[in-house]
Amino acid sequence: MADQSIYLQDPSDHEFPVSTRVASTYNPLHTFELPKGEEKGYSQQFADMYFLRLVALKPTVEKIAAEAWAEFELAGEKARQVERVLDVRQGELCWMVGTVFMELPLKPNVLDDLVKEHWIAAPPAREKYISYDDKDKAFLEDESGRLRLTGAHLKSHLLVTGCIVAVMGSENAAGEFEVVDIKFPDLPAQPERWARDLGAKKKKPPLCGKLGIVSGLGVNVDSGDTLLHDLLVEYLLGDIPSPADVSQISRLIIVGNSMDHASPIMSREDFDAAKRTKKFGQDIHDPVPSELLDDFLAQLLPTIPITILPGETDPANVTFPQQPLHPALFPTSRAYINPPTENDPTPNWLDSVSNPWEGDVDGWRFLATSGQPIDDVFRYLPGDDRLVMMEHVLRWRNAAPTAPDTLWSYPFQDKDPFVIKECPHVYLVGNQPRFETAIIQGPAGQTVKLISVPKFKETGMLVLLDMETLEAECVKFEVPEPK
Amino acid sequence: MDRATEYLAIAVLNEGQVVTYFTLSRALRIHTHTAKQCLSSFHRTHSPKHSDLHAIYLVSGTRSTSPSTPSSNSDEAIPTTTTALIPSSSLPSTLASFSGQPTVCIYALSPVPNPNPALLSSANARARDPEADPLAQWNTYGTIHNPAAKRRAITAARSLPAATRVAASNPSSTPSLPSKAPAKPKEKPAAKDFFAKSSSGPAKPKPTPTTSSSKPGPAKKPSALAASFAKTPKPAYKNPTAASASASAPATDADGDALMGMSSDEHNSEAEAEAVAPEIVRAQLAAREARAEARRRMFDGEDEEMLDAGSGAGSGTGTGAATPVESPEDVGMDESAPPSKKPDEPEGTECAVVATGGRRRGKRRVVRKVQMEDEEGYLVTREEKAWESFSEDEPVPVVKKRPMPVVVEKGGKKGKKGGGAGQGSITSFFAKK
Numbered sequence: 001m002a003d004q005s006i007y008l009q010d011p012s013d014h015e016f017p018v019s020t021r022v023a024s025t026y027n028p029l030h031t032f033e034l035p036k037g038e039e040k041g042y043s044q045q046f047a048d049m050y051f052l053r054l055v056a057l058k059p060t061v062e063k064i065a066a067e068a069w070a071e072f073e074l075a076g077e078k079a080r081q082v083e084r085v086l087d088v089r090q091g092e093l094c095w096m097v098g099t100v101f102m103e104l105p106l107k108p109n110v111l112d113d114l115v116k117e118h119w120i121a122a123p124p125a126r127e128k129y130i131s132y133d134d135k136d137k138a139f140l141e142d143e144s145g146r147l148r149l150t151g152a153h154l155k156s157h158l159l160v161t162g163c164i165v166a167v168m169g170s171e172n173a174a175g176e177f178e179v180v181d182i183k184f185p186d187l188p189a190q191p192e193r194w195a196r197d198l199g200a201k202k203k204k205p206p207l208c209g210k211l212g213i214v215s216g217l218g219v220n221v222d223s224g225d226t227l228l229h230d231l232l233v234e235y236l237l238g239d240i241p242s243p244a245d246v247s248q249i250s251r252l253i254i255v256g257n258s259m260d261h262a263s264p265i266m267s268r269e270d271f272d273a274a275k276r277t278k279k280f281g282q283d284i285h286d287p288v289p290s291e292l293l294d295d296f297l298a299q300l301l302p303t304i305p306i307t308i309l310p311g312e313t314d315p316a317n318v319t320f321p322q323q324p325l326h327p328a329l330f331p332t333s334r335a336y337i338n339p340p341t342e343n344d345p346t347p348n349w350l351d352s353v354s355n356p357w358e359g360d361v362d363g364w365r366f367l368a369t370s371g372q373p374i375d376d377v378f379r380y381l382p383g384d385d386r387l388v389m390m391e392h393v394l395r396w397r398n399a400a401p402t403a404p405d406t407l408w409s410y411p412f413q414d415k416d417p418f419v420i421k422e423c424p425h426v427y428l429v430g431n432q433p434r435f436e437t438a439i440i441q442g443p444a445g446q447t448v449k450l451i452s453v454p455k456f457k458e459t460g461m462l463v464l465l466d467m468e469t470l471e472a473e474c475v476k477f478e479v480p481e482p483k
Numbered sequence: 484m485d486r487a488t489e490y491l492a493i494a495v496l497n498e499g500q501v502v503t504y505f506t507l508s509r510a511l512r513i514h515t516h517t518a519k520q521c522l523s524s525f526h527r528t529h530s531p532k533h534s535d536l537h538a539i540y541l542v543s544g545t546r547s548t549s550p551s552t553p554s555s556n557s558d559e560a561i562p563t564t565t566t567a568l569i570p571s572s573s574l575p576s577t578l579a580s581f582s583g584q585p586t587v588c589i590y591a592l593s594p595v596p597n598p599n600p601a602l603l604s605s606a607n608a609r610a611r612d613p614e615a616d617p618l619a620q621w622n623t624y625g626t627i628h629n630p631a632a633k634r635r636a637i638t639a640a641r642s643l644p645a646a647t648r649v650a651a652s653n654p655s656s657t658p659s660l661p662s663k664a665p666a667k668p669k670e671k672p673a674a675k676d677f678f679a680k681s682s683s684g685p686a687k688p689k690p691t692p693t694t695s696s697s698k699p700g701p702a703k704k705p706s707a708l709a710a711s712f713a714k715t716p717k718p719a720y721k722n723p724t725a726a727s728a729s730a731s732a733p734a735t736d737a738d739g740d741a742l743m744g745m746s747s748d749e750h751n752s753e754a755e756a757e758a759v760a761p762e763i764v765r766a767q768l769a770a771r772e773a774r775a776e777a778r779r780r781m782f783d784g785e786d787e788e789m790l791d792a793g794s795g796a797g798s799g800t801g802t803g804a805a806t807p808v809e810s811p812e813d814v815g816m817d818e819s820a821p822p823s824k825k826p827d828e829p830e831g832t833e834c835a836v837v838a839t840g841g842r843r844r845g846k847r848r849v850v851r852k853v854q855m856e857d858e859e860g861y862l863v864t865r866e867e868k869a870w871e872s873f874s875e876d877e878p879v880p881v882v883k884k885r886p887m888p889v890v891v892e893k894g895g896k897k898g899k900k901g902g903g904a905g906q907g908s909i910t911s912f913f914a915k916k
Contacts, residue, residue, distance in 0.1 A: 011487070018625065019628070021629040227568070235566060239626060241516075301617070302629065302632055302634075326860065328861075336635075474563040476563055477568075478565060
């Protein structure tokens with residue numbers, strides 16, 4: 001059977017057909033881009049972010065809670081709304097809206113970190129902040145104060161620091177709030193497909209191809225897995241035979257961690273390792289990964305447009321939202337980026353964007369992150385169901401709920417861009433342990449496709465998303481293990 | 484396809500190289516699919532006779548029993564296509580694990596049955612031609628064409644780093660040409676650039692170009708040399724020892740390039756002649772180690788040993804990064820294309836004045852601030868001394884309001900002495916006026 005392959009026949013004058021790539025309609029948003037230069041300051045307090053978040057989401061949650069609990073009665077008593085957390089009276093059934101704060105003993109703490117620095121052997125990296133015992137405490141707080149949440153019902157809800165919820169229950173004799181029910185803001189309104197691209201003109205939308213999604217390329221000179229990257233390039237160029245029509249892939253999105261160990265600030269583990277094995281100064285900057293990535297991009301760009309998000313290990317800022325990778329990192333491929341001085345309205349062919357990122361691809365609204373918010377939420381919650389965490393992040397309407405508590409963040413002053421204002425059609429999260437996908441529904445008929453993208457370096461997996469049906473499929477590359 | 488047979492016979496059978504379809508396609512400028520067919524036909528005819536000819540297959544299709552089939556929470560299997568690169572020994576078992584009819588092609592021919600993946604990717608890397616126009620290749624090689632690709636010319640931007648390099652490595656050249664058009668406009672953008680810059684910079688005191696000798700006035704070699712080192716842009720490494728390392732290690736140039744080892748020229752000529760496949764990997768590893776070693780040295784400040792590290796890495800050709808050649812076109816280009824340079828007002832001046840026919844003409848030496856973008860995207864500002872001709876009817880720069888222009892050699896010192904005499908006692912400053 002294999003001998004019938006055209007590639008195993010003798011060469012002949014047979015002309016191979018030339019295929020042309022399907023066009024990609026692309027319309028990025030700049031929601032998460034920070035102001036440049038002087039306007040970007042770090043003297044603000046982080047408290048503003050919590051305040052802004054509460055102001056933005058409180059009306060929505062109040063509305064949802066009021067509707068849900070209007071008819072609710074417990075022992076003949078109706079639940080009454082309390083404006084402030086401190087107004088709760090003991091024994092009275094009531095509900096209020098506030099920000100969740102989780103006090104977990106294993107949460108990182110600057111003082112602990114200082115102590116740790118003096119230890120001879122650092123403790124193993126914490127996978128989770130929760131300790132599964134009574135030391136984990138949940139609080140609800142607003143501008144007035146905070147109230148400890150308790151009760152068996154609390155366990156049935158997933159809560160992390162920073163999400164805005166409505167809580168119903170009553171205060172017990174110990175001064176703790178016995179939770180009966182919790183409500184989230186749930187999914188916001190979803191724009192129509194093509195809303196921003198075709199606008200009022202109501203043109204006939206173009207026929208769309210597929211979207212290639214990859215994360216965690218982990219380009220590094222020492223890794224020796226360049227062959228895997230070669231195969232990916234050759235696949236996308238259409239050089240290697242494939243059962244599917246590769247020319248249908250109209251765009252590639254790289255969801256973070258394109259380089260390995262290239263973050264300007266080393267992780268604590270990297271730093272410890274470096275301290276033990278190397279002398280100071282060697283690891284300040286290694287230009288090789290960015291050159292290899294530049295090479296990788298430069299091979300693909302003639303045939304396919306690329307959107308690239310920075311990730312945890314990329315040379316971008318370490319605070320969330322991460323700003324686009326600087327074009328200077330790509331001496332060759334920056335030819336596909338519009339010159340910064342000209343005001344070119346067309347999107348960049350190589351679009352270096354922020355993390356998280358929002359934008360329209362083929363009419364669908366995308367929300368993509370390189371994984372840090374979900375990885376951080378993971379540390380607060382039991383289990384490892386990434387899809388559930390992704391769903392909750394959307395239902396909390398917050399793209400990075402744990403920022404600025406345990407996820408480093410820019411101190412926003414007058415708006416919290418992490419609050420999700422428009423519900424995406426596709427929510428991409430990169431650098432996850434495995435490929436998973438699901439569809440969730442919202443109360444107003446919103447439908448969101450959740451996709452967790454695995455690390456390419458570990459799995460060799462490229463995810464293809466059909467832009468007509470939003471069906472996902474995978475392409476897996478395998479190379480022999482080096483001996 | 485006799486050419487292909489000949490090429491493969493030489494490369495694989497005689498020289499023991501790994502040849503991928505990509506290498507073959509780029510070497511003979513044929514369609515990648517034709518290249519795969521050539522590999523296949525060559526393998527069919529020659530493998531019975533040669534025990535050291537092995538095929539690496541690429542199988543792509545749907546795995547029937549994939550151990551790691553991704554799942555969705557709705558429990559329906561996600562369609563997964565697997566593209567696996569396998570040695571011929573495991574072809575039957577791999578084929579059996581696929582359902583339906585997977586597409587099979589030969590990815591590479593190799594003298595060993597199970598070559599290191601790094602060998603394959605380095606063969607691919609060598610075949611890539613950085614000079615080729617990426618937007619024009621699709622027709623030849625059959626890559627998917629994208630008519631919408633949007634690319635701008637960044638040749639000017641690319642040439643700048645090379646220009647700084649030339650200026651640095653050629654300190655004795657005319658100061659009035661602060662940035663020269665690159666001799667090789669398209670460098671391999673590899674890490675060797677950095678090394679070429681730091682180590683080849685001082686090492687190539689090229690014979691003074693003709694243009695410089697035609698300029699009047701002494702070139703002031705030592706100071707210009709020192710200045711060009713002091714201000715050589717070292718974008719990523721703000722480490723003073725790097726400069727001293729490079730300055731104190733002359734003649735490392737060729738070695739420095741060989742350190743990086745993998746320039747394409749080298750491979751087309753040398754590798755084909757002598758390299759047996761594993762040696763390429765070894766050489767690459769050696770180069771990598773040498774590079775790491777060199778970096779370590781640099782930070783430790785063990786300057787002299789740089790030389791050893793470099794020469795240990797292999798025999799150099801010195802073709803790599805900086806080959807400063809100055810030619811008349813360079814001068815022309817320099818005049819036409821210095822967009823990112825912003826020469827400020829001349830800061831200090833020295834003059835050589837000739838009075839001819841009642842008009843005074845001359846050249847004055849001015850210090851200019853030159854700002855340019857280096858290859859890492861940093862803006863580098865440095866001061867450069869340059870000669871500028873002037874005549875009497877030109878407005879004299881403000882700074883030049885000294886008693887009288889003096890001859891270059893003694894000018895600076897004399898001026899200073901005169902200034903010192905005029906300063907007087909500090910009490911006169913506070914005296915009532």
